[in-house]
Amino acid sequence: DTAVSQTPKYLVTQMGNDKSIKCEQNLGHDTMYWYKQDSKKFLKIMFSYNNKELIINETVPNRFSPKSPDKAHLNLHINSLELGDSAVYFCASSHSSVPLETQYFGPGTRLLVL
Amino acid sequence: EDQVTQSPEALRLQEGESSSLNCSYTVSGLRGLFWYRQDPGKGPEFLFTLYSAGEEKEKERLKATLTKKESFLHITAPKPEDSATYLCAVQFIQGAQKLVFGQGTRLTINP
Numbered sequence: 180d181t182a183v184s185q186t187p188k189y190l191v192t193q194m195g196n197d198k199s200i201k202c203e204q205n206l207g208h209d210t211m212y213w214y215k216q217d218s219k220k221f222l223k224i225m226f227s228y229n230n231k232e233l234i235i236n237e238t239v240p241n242r243f244s245p246k247s248p249d250k251a252h253l254n255l256h257i258n259s260l261e262l263g264d265s266a267v268y269f270c271a272s273s274h275s276s277v278p279l280e281t282q283y284f285g286p287g288t289r290l291l292v293l
Numbered sequence: 294e295d296q297v298t299q300s301p302e303a304l305r306l307q308e309g310e311s312s313s314l315n316c317s318y319t320v321s322g323l324r325g326l327f328w329y330r331q332d333p334g335k336g337p338e339f340l341f342t343l344y345s346a347g348e349e350k351e352k353e354r355l356k357a358t359l360t361k362k363e364s365f366l367h368i369t370a371p372k373p374e375d376s377a378t379y380l381c382a383v384q385f386i387q388g389a390q391k392l393v394f395g396q397g398t399r400l401t402i403n404p
């Protein structure tokens with residue numbers, strides 16, 4: 180059973196396109212996150228949702244828009260893709276938004292913008 | 294600015310050769326420190342959470358320790374399957390549940 184799953188696993192697209200990445204967790208967690216891992220392997224948080232409510236919104240371009248239809252799903256839509264958006268995007272979830280809850284990560288979506 | 298730095302960036306060991314990885318942080322207030330393991334092409338896998346200076350946690354050949362300014366991940370008699378990138382992440386008091394990650398240490402264990 181996959182706890183945190185993401186689709187697609189790989190995404191290759193042209194500059195200027197719009198794309199979406201989907202994330203689902205079957206752990207019964209209330210809080211979900213999007214992270215970006217760049218070529219230097221730094222993982223940096225982008226967004227966090229708790230029970231469909233946005234609670235963390237780091238300095239991310241407006242072209243990135245997260246959407247949480249329910250607490251088991253958190254999608255990431257990216258408009259007008261740029262070369263610098265190429266990275267691995269990880270979804271994660273935790274039991275709640277209480278500090279020190281363990282975050283469990285998905286397998287990642289590898290985005291390549293040409 | 295709160296920062297997390299890991300060293301070394303890469304480490305090669307022979308099977309059975311023990312060593313330690315370092316995670317240091319400059320922080321206004323530490324809430325907790327997490328260690329994750331990441332295999333190539335996969336997401337980070339949770340290993341430990343440390344909450345206060347002096348705390349230690351163990352799992353198989355791994356032991357994590359925490360001081361006021363740094364954490365160590367000690368690897369005792371490693372095996373090739375311990376090869377991975379080890380990530381340290383810190384949660385700061387000011388940052389709610391946000392994790393700030395270091396750049397990782399890429400560990401290779403040669404048979």
